[in-house]
Amino acid sequence: MNDRVFKETFRMSRATFEILCEYVKGITKQDSCYRKCIPLQKRVAVAVYTLKSSAEYETVARLFGVSKAIVSEIFLAFCQEVWQSLRPIYLAEQLSNSEKVDECVHGFEKLGFPQCLGAIDGCHIKVRPPGKDCTDYYNYKGWYSTVLFALVDYRYR
Known part of the structure; x- marks a missing residue:
């Protein structure tokens, strides 16, 4: 996806997206013996798209090829991680x-x-x-x- 489409899709530049990924790297999961984890960038993309679009979890799940339960889990973890990592920087x-x-x-x-x-x-x-x-x-x-x-x-x- 080119930079213009990326910005329209996620409402931020790739550089800003990568900075956000650094702040929320605590939502990274480890691979297990049974399956590979969803990469950090995809987790952040799912959460940011959910926030940006107000789309139902089912719609986001179809767009990103994951289940509704995973969208819900990622979204909650992302919001908690944003709160923990960015609150000390941006809130009094x-x-x-x-x-x-x-x-x-x-x-x-x-x-x-x-x-x-x-x-x-x-x-x-x-x-x-x-x-x-x-x-x-x-x-x-x-x-x-x-x-x-x-x-x-x-x-x-």
Whole structure:
């Protein structure tokens, strides 16, 4: 599959996909005497495609030549591994502390948002794209941008 089709299929470049594989290599399985394991790249592809498409497990299973049970197992393991490996890098320490989480949930409840931990929003920031890969920056509004996402607690922190 060429790079354009890969990016359309998985919504990320091959380089980003390989970086993600490095972060989640904990989902790798060992070959047994009876069968070979599903390679890491295929496991990540199954999980990313499931997230990207919101397709039913049966559809993903047919696309990747595995069973629905395997899709379910891979998806759960992938999500848990992403949480374990990327949480310390991308989430503030406060979200790892159960007292802070309870405080945030309670604060949002007072504001009329039950069972809410944070508010997230994003915006497009106009940029001049690099000559190479400039299509990666072209947005649906018809101009070049990068996307900024922000997550805040009930006090806008």
